[in-house]
Amino acid sequence: MRILGIDCGSERTGFGVIESDGRSHRLIAADTIVTSPKKPLSERLLAIATGLRAAINLHHPEMAAIEGVFHAVNTQTAIKLAHVRGVAMLMIAEAHLPVGEYSPMEVKTSVVGYGRAEKEQVQLMVQTILRLPAVIKSQDASDALAVAICHATRAGYAERVKATR
Amino acid sequence: MRILGIDCGSERTGFGVIESDGRSHRLIAADTIVTSPKKPLSERLLAIATGLRAAINLHHPEMAAIEGVFHAVNTQTAIKLAHVRGVAMLMIAEAHLPVGEYSPMEVKTSVVGYGRAEKEQVQLMVQTILRLPAVIKSQDASDALAVAICHATRAGYAERVKATR
Secondary structure (H helix, E strand, C coil): CEEEEECCCCCEEEEEEEEEECCCEEEEEEEEEEECCCHHHHHHHHHHHHHHHHHHHHHHHEEEEECCCCCCCCHHHHHHHHHHHHHHHHHHHHHCCEEEEECCCHHHHHHEEEEEEEEHHHHHHHHHCCCCCCCCCHHHHHHHHHHHHHHHHHHHHHHHHCCCC | EEEEECCCCCCCEEEEEEEEECCCCCEEEEEEEEECCCHHHHHHHHHHHHHHHHHHHHHHHCCCEEEECCCCCCCCHHHHHHEEEEEEEHHHHCCCCCCEEEHHHHHHHHHHCCCCCCCHHHHHHHHCCCCCCCHHHHHHHHHHHHHHHHHHHHHHHHHHHHHCC
């Protein structure tokens, strides 16, 4: 199955696509949509929508995974993030992709095995899991891949549970 | 000029279109997009996007007006609202409409002349300003028209200031 992971941010939105059978995962694409905070929000949202739509059209994911909005950040940041997340959810819905939502702790636990892992640990584990020659430099793209891997593992797990019944 | 006003809500998103010369305003359209809280957020955002896009394509507004997200509501409500608002802003950007953002107090002051006006007062003033035979029953559609009227008045005021220079 092909999974699109999205890491929303008002200035940097990362996305990553992996191909996975639930046990082993392969990198298909990863990139970051950067938008200038000097531009109006509507223009920035349009850039994010255009970038995600292009990625979906190019790589044909069958499902999507995204982080929830959580309280750790301050309200203003959460509200900005939610605008971007609304647009990302719309792109997912437009493409009729089923979507999994995960907390940052679930993603870290799934990828590193430890819910309070440092960002660098996540980056290294993404490299290891996808057997890449180097870490994905963009933190946001790497985080998006981590969300996709988390979903693949969960979905894969659910599949295996079904298979052994 | 033709103005689209939007009143975002996760369950009910109102919109209204008016034709205005900055002094007198005429109703073109008003409606509410209702989405079920039982449906997944992505589906609800798609319904809102589809509804707003259809309204824009049908009524060809030249500009848009929308309320900001403010702190009065609780954080969870603000975050839900921001998802919808992100989608609304994207529809505005896709149609290349310039957009004005107003606080609820600015809208009430503009329409009723008093920033802490009751919802029913706003509804009555929208009816009066647009010379309608009855109030717009949907509070959300009426609120959307109030935002559009607020923008028309502000834009109209700016125009008049320019004209007398």
